[in-house]
Amino acid sequence: MLNGLDAFLFRLFELTRKAGIDVSPYPMDHVCYRVATMERYLELAHAWRLYARVSHESIVNGRPISVFLLGTPLEVAGRVITCLELPAPKEGAPYPEGWEHAEFVIDEPFAHFMSRYDEHVFDTKGLTKELNPELGYKLPEGLQIKFHHLPLERVIQIEEE
Numbered sequence: 001m002l003n004g005l006d007a008f009l010f011r012l013f014e015l016t017r018k019a020g021i022d023v024s025p026y027p028m029d030h031v032c033y034r035v036a037t038m039e040r041y042l043e044l045a046h047a048w049r050l051y052a053r054v055s056h057e058s059i060v061n062g063r064p065i066s067v068f069l070l071g072t073p074l075e076v077a078g079r080v081i082t083c084l085e086l087p088a089p090k091e092g093a094p095y096p097e098g099w100e101h102a103e104f105v106i107d108e109p110f111a112h113f114m115s116r117y118d119e120h121v122f123d124t125k126g127l128t129k130e131l132n133p134e135l136g137y138k139l140p141e142g143l144q145i146k147f148h149h150l151p152l153e154r155v156i157q158i159e160e161e
Helices: 005-019 038-049 110-115 152-160
Strands: 028-034 052-060 063-076 079-087 098-105 134-138 144-148
Touching: 005 028, 005 063, 005 098, 038 052, 038 063, 038 079, 052 152, 063 152, 079 152, 110 134
Parallel strands: 028 079, 098 144
Antiparallel strands: 028 098, 052 063, 063 079, 134 144
């Protein structure tokens, strides 16, 4: 179910260090696993629900995205993971199956965070999100890191209220 998570995080942290971005002060909120088909999404969503304390599914841009709050957090690569994200594939934009990104909760304005990394080009499309805007950074090998201000568990609480 969580095959390759260790290798993914070690590689993600290695690429992040090589990029010169320091994520060490920030809690890692969750990791995201992409799938190529809706059938695979449904299969994994069912399997992950067996291990989750809470699962939440919402429709984002016309497709379901599930979040699983783990009953027992995972400890991988020196980090604690409390949530897993599983988006259904976007129609017309297939992804290869596998771990794709990790998200971190930062406690500073995005502009201040980005100013420390002037030589980097951040993906700012997510800054327009109404709830929990995010800042992204694309790493080699199709991996990403993202930054936001609210933990995913809090976002789910807000959505459910």
